[in-house]
Amino acid sequence: MDDLARTRERFHRAGVAWHPAFDLLGLEAPDFVDAFLDFSRSAAAGSALTPKDRQLIQVALAVATTHLDRDGAAVHIREAARLGATRAELVHVCQFSTLLGIHTMPLALSVLVEEAERAGHALDEEVSEEGTRAGERFVAHRGVLPEDLEPLLRLDPGFLDAYRTLSRTVVSAGVLEPKLVELIIVALDVSSTHLFAPGARLHVRNALAAGATISELMEVIKLTSALGISGTALGVRLVDEAFAGG
Template sequence: MTKKLDENQLALKEKFIRERGYWAEFWDYLLELNSDFFKAYLEFSSVPWRHGVLEPKVKELIYIAIDVATTHLYEPGTKVHMQNAIKYGATKEEIMEVFELTSVLGIHSCTVGVPILVDELREKGVEISEELTEKQKKLKEQFINERGYWSELWDQLLVLNDRYFEAYLNLSAVPWKKGTIDPKIKEFIYIAINASTTHLYEPGIRIHIKNALNLGATKDEIMEVFQLISVLGIHTCTEGVPLLVEELKKRGQG
């Protein structure tokens, strides 16, 4: 492989470029090996591009976020969608901001782990105070002012280690204090990385949907975020198919 594309395959390639706005070499093998599956994927992935309400640049920023997230770290997709985003007018500041927003995903180790720790401590008879100190109250106010919301997920972390909470607040607030992306789009990015199949973090999905709605997001916009990120499953093919082709070549079947 690769063999010359037949007329039907060339038509599908042209349609992909027309509707998705780009082509990457990892599609070639999939198109050659199973054009029926490629056609079905094209129809599936093109729905938000044909009928969607988000501008193309925002779509590409969302793709970057789910590919670069620590739960996926898919370099080929990150590179392709970064190129696409720049083509649609994204600036280096906007793409850096996507990285900054996405990088806080690691805090979920605490938002999942701390409540379990508190439960286990209570089982051992160790009570955790729910009263906030003056410093902790000020940090809570600062979080609300800089991040625009509060969730009970933060309460126990704040009580257990306010120095760490303050450091996280200062880290996560950078793109909110100095960023260039619209707050509603920031929340779309948070929804995307929480709802991605590599994470599926229900508390975060719920919090950031609520935040997005409060910032004026519509149901169509949020549904489109889900549609965009649901294509992540195709990376099974974009990773697996080239390996299959390589093995076929070794056996003289390419």
């Protein structure tokens, strides 16, 4: 068995996914691969999450619209399936990425309202009956209307209703248990490619209310810390292409 095969076997024994780019990194930078293995083993060594749930969370992180790590997603989807994840569970996990799009609104709405008022545009101060009903429906289905989405009650209650329906469909699909749903959303919100603090706080609160433990939440947070390997993987493959045949 050569050095690369032995390194791959060590990853397998540690339960750490072998990213395709490690075939290059294992030859070019073996010390880095060893260090990353130790780091990943620390991030994935907890026992609070089941191995399958851990893989489902990593699938969500890989396919997130802020990340789009095709190779990593393929690795974690295969591993999740090996551990017993169903097709329905994996399809459900992929749907969470769509919800990240709404996070443009907290930034955009505050800027729009402030700059419109500064420019002298009159915005409705009172919430219409349609807006009031839209807000009530949102709270009934999601428990709370985030403060940073409240301007939609005045500006576009129809859009808020459409988002409520979309998010309710994803969050309440009934494929994954509510606690795991919240843990997945926490992972997406705290990931280095998103860093959405208001959502992270809301969904940590929801996860705790759904029965999540501090240990489970810490494992979720640690899993997100390994996302940086995707940039390294992309870079070394491009380096390899640039020097191919040189």
